[in-house]
Amino acid sequence: MDFKRLAIPDVVLMTPQVFGDERGFFMETFRQNEFEKHCGKYQFVQDNHSKSRQGILRGLHYQLKQPQGKLVRVTQGRVFDVAVDMRENSSTFGEWVGVELNDENKQMLWVPPGFAHGFYVLSETAEFSYKCTDYYAPDDEHSVRWDDPVLAIKWPIGKEPQLSDKDRNGELFQQSPVYE
Ligand SMILES: Cc1cn([C@H]2C[C@H](O)[C@@H](COP(=O)(O)OP(=O)(O)O[C@H]3O[C@H](C)C(=O)[C@H](O)[C@H]3O)O2)c(=O)[nH]c1=O
Numbered sequence: 099m100d101f102k103r104l105a106i107p108d109v110v111l112m113t114p115q116v117f118g119d120e121r122g123f124f125m126e127t128f129r130q131n132e133f134e135k136h137c138g139k140y141q142f143v144q145d146n147h148s149k150s151r152q153g154i155l156r157g158l159h160y161q162l163k164q165p166q167g168k169l170v171r172v173t174q175g176r177v178f179d180v181a182v183d184m185r186e187n188s189s190t191f192g193e194w195v196g197v198e199l200n201d202e203n204k205q206m207l208w209v210p211p212g213f214a215h216g217f218y219v220l221s222e223t224a225e226f227s228y229k230c231t232d233y234y235a236p237d238d239e240h241s242v243r244w245d246d247p248v249l250a251i252k253w254p255i256g257k258e259p260q261l262s263d264k265d266r267n268g269e270l271f272q273q274s275p276v277y278e
Pocket of ligand 1: 146148156157159160168215216217234
């Protein structure tokens, strides 16, 4: 597994070693000891999986009192995945990083607690699978608008994305609660 820190260094892009043969492929997707060495001491307690159609944008979500670190990957299709630094005292507060995750590159993104997270589906469909370091707490969840003018995220979007009601009514970044 290769670990690469992105422009926001706490966000880490992981590239697995893929063993292909005439049957298909095999890859290890997670080793606790390797992960801790490169990303820190975290335990995962909940795994999630979602499927979305092209043009759907899920996010930008975060839990404030019960922040979740997320190790995310695409098992089918292609998405543009974004993490936004919501940590008030961070030197990269309000900055974002985005990468394409797909079933070809098989890359994974570590989004630590303290970040808002979301993705936009580029392929006809995409299946998204991820591990969380804390449990889902719906009453503690916040959604920042994907098109917030201050964040100015450069999504690779042609037309208006399809959003859930929650995301359509997301908060502006400057009105959003932050991690102190
Ligand atoms: C997140 C979650 C949702 N749900 C239920 C609640 C709703 O009835 C249904 C869909 O939930 P929601 O619309 O919040 O799902 P997403 O829009 O994919 O939310 C996720 O989208 C972005 C990409 C994230 O990073 C978060 O992990 C998460 O917020 O699943 C659960 O039962 N458990 C959960 O952990």
